[in-house]
Amino acid sequence: MEWITDYALKSDELRNTNHANIYVRLQQAASRVYISENYKRRGEVGEIAAHAICRTFFDTMPVAARVNYLSASNDPVKAFDLVHVRYLEGDKFELWLGEAKFFKSRDAAVKDAIASIESHVNAGFLKNEKLLLGPQISDDIPHSDRIKALLASETSLDALIENAVFPVIIAANSDAAVNNSRPCDAxxxxxxxxxNALWGRLASSGLTKKIKLRLIYVPLADKDKLNAAFDTRLKGLQN
Structure with a gap:
């Protein structure tokens, strides 16, 4: 829950957040995540987990808040679940275009992830995604002009794929999490x-030979309980 402001607010809103308006910012973020009563089939928990993990462990930076290109009704849209940049040595960078799956079943999650990524890397989707993302790029992030150029309509899709990493985040029920109450060797x-089984499924799909994939696995003890608890806290902030 502590990541919803970083996930949902624009860079200028975050920059202007302070002790006097932090609660208002939390309410704004909570309302932007979703306002639907039908939370059980929503995937924002997985998206926020993906955002937090990439920010924390891979030092990425969001270039466009996901909620900035949701529809007015707060319905999900067909777009990448995560759009970050990772700065490398010198003036190099990677554009991280992520797909997050928040499922009970690991098998169903990775199957759906493969289908999503396959549809996302086709020419038609990437062209539309570039048109959608280009205007959303924040001007105050490093190399914003080069990132916008990469997403420009005249830039080849090959150039985008060459500079892109596609993280696949699987948040799903885990036998290991259920059978162990604390971290241990088992x-x-x-x-x-x-x-390894999830990675095997991704590799056998052939995607790892076409694009740079990263698998991020979030093992859950009970997806439904986590989702319900998140919804309760989110609605509490919205009231």
Missing amino acids: YAESITDEM
């Missing part, structure tokens, strides 16, 4: 086996 081994 838990680590089981988690490794589950993650």
